[in-house]
Amino acid sequence: MFNKVMDYLKKHIRENILIYSIVILCFLIGISVGAFTVKIVDKHQKEELFYYLRDFFQLFYTNELSGGSIFRQSFMNNFQLLTLSWILGLLIILAPLVLLIVSFKGFVIGFTVALLIEEFKFWGILLFLLGVFPQNLIIIPIFIFAAVFSLAFSAAFIKIKLKKIKNTGFLKQLLPYSSLYGILIIMIIFACFIESYIAPFLIRLIAGNLL
DSSP states (O other): OHHHHHHHHHHHHHHTHHHHHHHHHHHHHHHHHHHHHHHHSOHHHHHHHHHHHHHHHHHHHTTOSOHHHHHHHHHHHHHHHHHHHHHHHHTSTTGGGHHHHHHHHHHHHHHHHHHHHHHHTHHHHHHIIIIIHHHHHHHHHHHHHHHHHHHHHHHHHHHHHHHTOTTOOHHHHHHHHHHHHHHHHHHHHHHHHIIIIIHHHHHHHHHGGGO
């Protein structure tokens, strides 16, 4: 089963290498813009962000944030973005807007990591490795795949219409497209579990040094 999945992914990447390249480029641009934004935020706003971070880590340190509440919030945020990405793919001409979702994900990560490192230096790097990196090791590929699936679906549908290929209607294409998104949602659940229960435990190990 695993080998079949890997073979499919390799084939999909080969057939859509240009789309993958564009999506990854948008993600990297988002990271760069997010990191740069930290540098241009004015001093007053930056101080407010730092106070917010310290209050946030105080909640972690005192164990006032429950894993269940973090999981629900994280899952809903990611589920909504994945659903939007799925819908944009169905709308065909609006599919390129999924690149904004990928860029937004990159922006959030770039901004968060840059802010952590600027405020906490060495401890900020540890926070990234323990509290941000683990779940995003899964979440980032999920949103990259989602964007590619949406763009590839819309491109294939346009190609079918232009060439007037028979027996390949919209509904016939919809099932595999939606099934792929179903797999991504299952993967998101696993990523949210890491973010809600494993990452907070790791953050608490060093949170006392941040207060």
